[in-house]
Amino acid sequence: MGRKSASSSAKSKEKRLQRKDEQIRISQAMAVVAAANKLADPLEPFPVFRKFNKNGISAELYVKKVTDLDQSLKDWAFGLTKKNMQQKYEQCSWGWSDTKKLDELTDEAAWYLVAASLDGKPLGFAHFRFDLDETLEVLYCYELQLEPGFQRNGLGKFMMQILELVAFKNNMRKVVLTVLKNNQHSKFFKALNYNFDESSPLDDDEESFPYEILSKANKRLQPPATSAKIHGSNHCCSGHDHHH
Numbered sequence: 001m002g003r004k005s006a007s008s009s010a011k012s013k014e015k016r017l018q019r020k021d022e023q024i025r026i027s028q029a030m031a032v033v034a035a036a037n038k039l040a041d042p043l044e045p046f047p048v049f050r051k052f053n054k055n056g057i058s059a060e061l062y063v064k065k066v067t068d069l070d071q072s073l074k075d076w077a078f079g080l081t082k083k084n085m086q087q088k089y090e091q092c093s094w095g096w097s098d099t100k101k102l103d104e105l106t107d108e109a110a111w112y113l114v115a116a117s118l119d120g121k122p123l124g125f126a127h128f129r130f131d132l133d134e135t136l137e138v139l140y141c142y143e144l145q146l147e148p149g150f151q152r153n154g155l156g157k158f159m160m161q162i163l164e165l166v167a168f169k170n171n172m173r174k175v176v177l178t179v180l181k182n183n184q185h186s187k188f189f190k191a192l193n194y195n196f197d198e199s200s201p202l203d204d205d206e207e208s209f210p211y212e213i214l215s216k217a218n219k220r221l222q223p224p225a226t227s228a229k230i231h232g233s234n235h236c237c238s239g240h241d242h243h244h
Contacts, residue, residue: 022135025135026132026135029132029135029136029137030132030137032137032170032171032172033130033131033132033137035170036130036137036170036171036172037109037130039170041062041063042063042111042166042169042170043061043062043063043113043162043166045165045169046162046165046166046169049061049158049161049162049165050062052115052154052155052158054153054154054155054158055153055154056153057123057150057153057154057155058117058118059115059116059117059118059123059155060115060116060117060118061113061114061115061116061159061162062113062114062116063111063112063113063114063162063166064111064112064114065110065111065112066105066106066107066108066110066111066112066127067108069112073112073114073122074105074106076122077105077112077122077125077127077143077145078101078102078105080124080125080145080147081101081105081143081145082096082098082101084145084148085145088180088182088183089180091182092180092181092182092210092211093210094180094210094211104127104142105127105142105143107129109129109131110127110128110129110142111127111128111129111130112125112126112127112128113125113126113128113159113162113163115146115150115155115159122147123146123147123150123155124144124145124146124147124150124155124156124159125143125144125145126141126143126144126145126159126160126162126163127141127142127143128140128141128142128163129142130170130172133176133199134199136173136174137171137172137173138167138172138173138174138175138176138215139163139166139167139170139172139174139175139176140175140176140177141160141163141175141176141177142177144156144159144160144177156188157188157192160175160189160192163175164216167218168218168220171218171221172218173217173218173221174197174215174216174217174218175194175215175216176197176199176213176214176215177189177194177213177214177215178211178212178213178214179211179212179214180210180211181209181210181211181212182210186212186214189214190214192216193216194214194215194216195214195215195216196212196213196214197213197214197215199213200212200213200214201213
């Protein structure tokens with residue numbers, strides 16, 4: 001067989017270098033995520049955000065890994081999510097499954113931002129994870145759930161600000177979340193400048209999707225040009241949804 005042409009060899013070398021660069025970048029991203037997951041208290045650098053006092057609500061906030069939460073609080077978080085979301089799930093193609101939602105909420109990778117009254121009664125929570133999404137290091141917000149009596153008073157916005165601070169302090173490239181299109185609260189995130197993420201699927205004549213993916217980028221860290229877009233990310237289709 002004849003030798004490869006010079007241009008063919010150059011292209012092959014270029015592809016190898018691109019793959020190597022991508023592997024290095026993913027390895028670096030994994031290291032960033034791993035470092036974030038080793039934090040003792042992600043809220044430690046932001047003491048002023050440990051308290052919320054506005055619109056007649058006084059709350060204390062803390063962040064813990066799911067493995068450090070009392071069972072009673074995990075039970076409450078599942079019950080609140082079911083109360084707020086079951087009907088919306090059942091009204092779209094996802095459907096509701098107690099088992100799937102409980103597994104998601106108690107996954108060992110889960111972190112919780114909890115807002116509680118001064119006497120310790122939980123008022124709301126955010127379930128989030130430090131993870132890779134389409135090769136990028138992100139803080140993925142799985143849930144933002146508030147007790148009905150504590151919605152629309154600034155607490156949800158305050159909690160999202162905390163997630164953004166935690167994400168960007170720990171070099172996550174963006175905060176990502178998924179919202180159901182039939183959830184009227186999804187406009188809450190757009191009001192906080194969350195925009196359509198490039199991974200959000202688009203409806204067409206053959207298929208329509210009950211959800212959309214929103215994100216807010218870390219302006220300090222621009223996505224690398226070599227980042228590969230991976231279609232069908234696990235986050236897109238596994239029923240993750242995040243609501244105020």
